Amino acid sequence: xxxxxxxxxxxxxxxxxxxxxxxxxDEKRPSENVSFTPDMLDKSIxxxxxxxxxxCSKWKAQNPIPSDQAGWGRFNELQERGQYIMRDILxxxxxxxxxxxxxxxxxxDYYQACMDESAIEKRGTKPLAADLAKIAALRSKQDLxxxxxxxxxxxxxxxFNFDSTQDFKDASEVIAEVDQGGMALPDKDxxxxxxxxxxxxxxxxxAHVQKMFQLLGDTPTRAAAEAKVVMEIETSLAKGxxxxxxxxxxxxxxxxxxxxxxxxxxxxxxxxxxxDGIGAPSVGTLNVTEPEFFKHxxxxxxxxxxDNWKTYLRxxxxxxxxxxxxxxxxxxxxxxxxxxxxxxxxxxxRWKRCVRFVNADxxxxxxxxxxxxxxxxxxxxxxxKMVDSLEKxxxxxxxxxxxxxxxxxxxxxAKLSAITNRIGYPDxxxxxxxxxxxxxxxxxxSQRSNVFEFQRRLNKIGQPVNKDDWPYPPTTVNAxxxxxxxxxxxxxxxxxxxxxxxxxxxxxNFGGIGAVxxxxxxxxxxxxxxxxxxxxxxxxxxxxxxxxEFEQRASCVADEYSSFSAxxxxxxxxxxxxxxxxxxxxxxxxxxMALMSTMVEEEPPPVDGLSAKQRFFLGWANVWCQSQTDQxxxxxxxxxxxxxxxxxxxxxxSNMPEFREAYHCAANAPMVRQNACRVx
Ligand SMILES: [Zn+2]
Numbered sequence: 255x256x257x258x259x260x261x262x263x264x265x266x267x268x269x270x271x272x273x274x275x276x277x278x279x280d281e282k283r284p285s286e287n288v289s290f291t292p293d294m295l296d297k298s299i300x301x302x303x304x305x306x307x308x309x310c311s312k313w314k315a316q317n318p319i320p321s322d323q324a325g326w327g328r329f330n331e332l333q334e335r336g337q338y339i340m341r342d343i344l345x346x347x348x349x350x351x352x353x354x355x356x357x358x359x360x361x362x363d364y365y366q367a368c369m370d371e372s373a374i375e376k377r378g379t380k381p382l383a384a385d386l387a388k389i390a391a392l393r394s395k396q397d398l399x400x401x402x403x404x405x406x407x408x409x410x411x412x413x414f415n416f417d418s419t420q421d422f423k424d425a426s427e428v429i430a431e432v433d434q435g436g437m438a439l440p441d442k443d444x445x446x447x448x449x450x451x452x453x454x455x456x457x458x459x460x461a462h463v464q465k466m467f468q469l470l471g472d473t474p475t476r477a478a479a480e481a482k483v484v485m486e487i488e489t490s491l492a493k494g495x496x497x498x499x500x501x502x503x504x505x506x507x508x509x510x511x512x513x514x515x516x517x518x519x520x521x522x523x524x525x526x527x528x529x530d531g532i533g534a535p536s537v538g539t540l541n542v543t544e545p546e547f548f549k550h551x552x553x554x555x556x557x558x559x560x561d562n563w564k565t566y567l568r569x570x571x572x573x574x575x576x577x578x579x580x581x582x583x584x585x586x587x588x589x590x591x592x593x594x595x596x597x598x599x600x601x602x603x604r605w606k607r608c609v610r611f612v613n614a615d616x617x618x619x620x621x622x623x624x625x626x627x628x629x630x631x632x633x634x635x636x637x638x639k640m641v642d643s644l645e646k647x648x649x650x651x652x653x654x655x656x657x658x659x660x661x662x663x664x665x666x667x668a669k670l671s672a673i674t675n676r677i678g679y680p681d682x683x684x685x686x687x688x689x690x691x692x693x694x695x696x697x698x699x700s701q702r703s704n705v706f707e708f709q710r711r712l713n714k715i716g717q718p719v720n721k722d723d724w725p726y727p728p729t730t731v732n733a734x735x736x737x738x739x740x741x742x743x744x745x746x747x748x749x750x751x752x753x754x755x756x757x758x759x760x761x762x763n764f765g766g767i768g769a770v771x772x773x774x775x776x777x778x779x780x781x782x783x784x785x786x787x788x789x790x791x792x793x794x795x796x797x798x799x800x801x802x803e804f805e806q807r808a809s810c811v812a813d814e815y816s817s818f819s820a821x822x823x824x825x826x827x828x829x830x831x832x833x834x835x836x837x838x839x840x841x842x843x844x845x846x847m848a849l850m851s852t853m854v855e856e857e858p859p860p861v862d863g864l865s866a867k868q869r870f871f872l873g874w875a876n877v878w879c880q881s882q883t884d885q886x887x888x889x890x891x892x893x894x895x896x897x898x899x900x901x902x903x904x905x906x907x908s909n910m911p912e913f914r915e916a917y918h919c920a921a922n923a924p925m926v927r928q929n930a931c932r933v934x
Contacts, residue, residue, distance in 0.1 A: 301919075328879050332751075344620070347362030371581070386470075399527040408574075409574075416430070416431070455594070480568075502833065510540070523551075535715050647848040674741040724743060738790040765874040768848060780933075867916035875907075
């Protein structure tokens with residue numbers, strides 16, 4: 255979602271790859287025993303030659319990608335364990351029991367309806383009938399605005415996106431926003447790139463769209479013509495869309511204007527009907543992320559016939575609902591989006607998909623129960639202690655960096671001390687009481703949840719920013735920094751091994767969760783985060799000279815990562831992944847500083863023959879062990895702001911003289927970079 259655009263995550267899981275996909279595969283509950291042990295190391299590999307292979311090749315060999323996944327890493331192990339915990343909770347509450355509380359009824363009945371495949375089969379496409387009839391009844395392009403309202407309110411991805419956002423330049427205000435959208439493929443490049451692989455994927459995509467129309471009852475000939483129309487429209491939208499690297503620049507996606515100005519950009523659409531009816535409090539001004547997109551959209555609206563628009567809307571409707579329609583839709587959706595696009599072999603078992611849907615639609619309801627069974631008060635306390643030591647290290651680092659002047663340093667230190675920490679779960683849970691969840695009504699539940707969430711987001715417009723509002727549920731294995739609010743978020747699900755292990759020593763934990771905390775804090779000072787001030791306003795607080803010094807150091811990182819291979823002949827995009835790589839670079843350094851501050855008296859004795867300094871780097875490598883299908887690797891290279899695990903490890907350690915010292919590497923070893931990059 256575009257609302258997450260400004261949040262820098264630790265890791266973007268390719269949810270597309272697994273979320274779409276019921277054949278039970280491996281029902282084995284994953285092991286709880288995930289602590290690091292030295293027998294995981296491949297002693298035949300010199301850590302100074304390829305540290306990632308030294309730390310991860312055995313794990314990779316012992317943990318092949320499960321057939322219902324496109325990638326598998328230590329993150330996924332943790333997620334998988336969480337899925338089983340969530341299933342236990344949902345099983346408990348899915349029985350129709352009058353003793354259930356309101357939250358338990360909602361998550362339990364949502365899960366029950368989702369699991370009831372025979373009811374879903376019996377209903378067929380009936381749950382879509384009313385929506386399809388409305389699309390068929392459109393009489394003119396003037397009617398499009400009111401149909402867009404209905405589809406957008408159900409969070410269907412048609413033409414563009416409407417949402418609320420914190421004003422980039424006034425952190426006290428939440429305003430409305432329109433953003434590019436309406437394409438089903440993962441990125442605009444998929445529509446436009448001219449290489450053979452991209453052309454092949456487009457042919458397969460059109461074949462998929464055709465099959466979906468056939469499942470709706472259209473003849474193969476008609477469905478083929480319709481699929482061509484969809485491809486033409488989406489390609490046209492792609493041509494007007496801004497690329498991902500540009501979208502990382504907040505200046506390029508901030509254009510606050512009056513509603514009348516938006517109407518001038520795209521007069522073919524009836525904006526009065528749309529903006530008055532979408533469900534937002536009055537929209538006088540709004541952020542139009544990319545005016546060029548809306549100008550282009552206007553041309554597309556003009557030149558495309560009403561019948562073709564109907565075809566496109568029908569496609570997006572069925573596409574959005576495919577995962578909760580009968581099996582034939584689920585399988586066809588899986589075949590293209592998970593199998594062809596990401597290389598997943600099999601659909602995951604029904605229960606896993608239903609757990610994900612509950613988590614996506616009722617995340618803070620399920621999250622309350624999840625936190626009760628997994629997260630104690632001591633988890634919050636020990637995390638806060640780590641955060642505190644990392645903040646101290648970053649403060650020291652800012653003071654020490656030789657390239658930054660005193661004035662900018664003062665501002666940077668003020669920004670750092672203003673960062674707020676959100677650990678475990680929100681202080682106030684989201685109130686779902688207005689959302690109706692009904693047993694046996696899978697699609698209705700999904701639809702109502704979407705409308706509920708859309709309205710919840712729109713209700714923020716004109717209200718003060720609510721900093722208790724979390725961007726994702728506590729069941730999420732991830733962490734983030736939000737430059738608009740200058741805060742970090744660490745959900746309960748990530749505060750476990752291999753990130754934080756009660757049984758491990760400080761060195762491993764500082765290399766794991768410590769470096770992750772350092773990574774998030776550094777995001778406040780990466781190429782994107784540094785453009786916002788302590789309050790979250792987009793405002794340049796750097797002297798021109800210091801800004802230049804920063805850019806120079808950042809471009810060292812961009813160039814370095816651009817030289818790494820992602821898959822086949824595809825390279826990592828150093829500009830797309832710049833913020834994350836800067837965060838890894840700085841995060842590891844300050845985590846190392848924080849660890850050293852615990853060892854001022856003396857270094858602890860080696861554990862299993864490994865010194866504390868060596869174990870620190872293993873703590874980092876250990877969380878990034880991962881494998882991906884070639885297809886997924888290709889998709890992530892185009893869409894993910896994070897470099898592959900291998901480079902997050904080797905790229906980071908090879909820039910650190912501390913690594914060379916810990917492993918006694920020769921000056922010309924591959925893990926000792928001659929032109930080492932350092933930002934923070
Ligand atoms: Zn990050």
